[in-house]
Amino acid sequence: MNTTPGTTPAALIRAVGEHANGLAVVDGDTRLTFTRLHEYVRDFAAALVARGFRPGDRAAIWSPNTFHWEIAALGVHWAGGVVVPVNTRYTGSEAADIVERVNAAALVVAGEFLGSDRYTQLQQAAPDLAVPTVVRVPLGGNDTPSSDVFDWEDFLALATDDLRAEADARAAAVQPDDVADILFTSGTTGRSKGVLSAHRQTIGVADAWGDCAELSPADNYLIINPFFHSFGYKAGFAAALLKGSTVVPMAVFDTEKVMEIVSRESISVLPGAPTIYQSILDHPRRDEYDMSTLRIAITGAAPVPVALVERMQRELSFDAVLTAYGQTEAVVATMCRTDDDPVTVSNSSGRATAGFEVRIGDKDEILLRGPNVMLGYLDDPEATAATIDADGWLHTGDVGTLDDRGYLAITDRLKDMYISGGFNVYPAEVESALLRVPGVHEVAVIGVPDTRMGEVGRAFVVPLDGHRPTEGDIIAYAKEKLANFKVPRSVRFVDTLPRNPSGKVLKNVLREEKS
Known part of the structure; x- marks a missing residue:
């Protein structure tokens, strides 16, 4: 069997080699095979090269879950750059703060979406903010024309054979230890902190998550969790890329729409917060949709009652319901397995995965150590040193217990979060x-x-x-x-x-x- 690739460009190349004609992404009427995804990624990277984007440059993505997001992220990596996801719920001021701090050389931003134009918000919040390349994702709204913004198709049209060749050379030069992304998470100091991860770490947690969920090319994976979050990105489309699964992104959550997509696209993998499953179970029209293809549910962020796990398996046909634990600084540290019983799933967040060690420190704080602990915080060595000790243990600020099987239960938070x-x-x-x-x-x-x-x-x-x-x-x-x-x-x-x-x-x- 092939070894796990060390970078996302290598993962995409392997996916094309193994699943060329398999569906990589299904987004409404857009259906991309792995071959077509690869072509789009090369075009996006080539267009970045045309705009003077250099290896190591950073590109912010401020847009909801659509196929454009995956193409943009993989395209940035293909051009040797660093992806900086931005929370779609942020105000213009919050987004501008991140774009400025990373000195973004490119910005991929949603067009009019849910009644607002995010690029206009950004300009209003930071009139002097200058980003060399801005690409607008078309979402069907009445976008405000702007001379300094590329529409999606116009941007891709910048690609030429020579530029694609340069982009391919950059993709081949990306190394596992190169920074892949900077995900921002609010900090206890009152200002968000940028978490730096290398390609090997993004790949490592995605691969481990895919193993625990038993992802395969037969799976259709509905991703409700936002791509700007590690759950939607690394445990989402990155995991699907590694396992050859089909990504079905969802930009806006709607219970009935979820049921309709599950039925239409034969969804088998459906992660999300417990409230998502509860809303489906309680929906008065649930029986009108065929959801018999559902196989795996993965949840977290809130306790999962045993009764809910049992109902999900009994009434929604899930073979397994899994819980997981992680942070942006570690992504996926523990996870249940498919043969765990409902009580274990309800009362724990699983056992160590992705090469992590887990132990309980002073004041019952959960400590994590392993190859996928973040590289550090952006421009903040003091906060990094305060979070990762001299022995490499990440101090999570969460309180928990480990049972004799190594299963972790989260009991409280040291921090006020x-x-x-x-x-x-x-x-x-x-x-x-x-x-x-x-x-x-x-x-x-x-x-x-x-x-x-x-x-x-x-x-x-x-x-x-x-x-x-x-x-x-x-x-x-x-x-x-x-x-x-x-x-x-x-x-x-x-x-x-x-x-x-x-x-x-x-x-x-x-x-x-x-x-």
């Missing part, structure tokens, strides 16, 4: 924004239970003397400056914040608030 709708929210970042609201003296944010989102934010605000901002003022400002999943859903005004003798806010006391 909470999960809202499947997205990590770091209160320090929200607090930093809310401190700019006129009349706010101090603020502390916590996550509180919510039946639909799992958790949502609640802000405790100490007003300045003589000022009285309203709850509406606070929330409106947050909506302007932050992605929707970070916006607190409620505000409590208090005279003081509870603190310990060293001045640290006692968020456990705030969590005990009942109203």
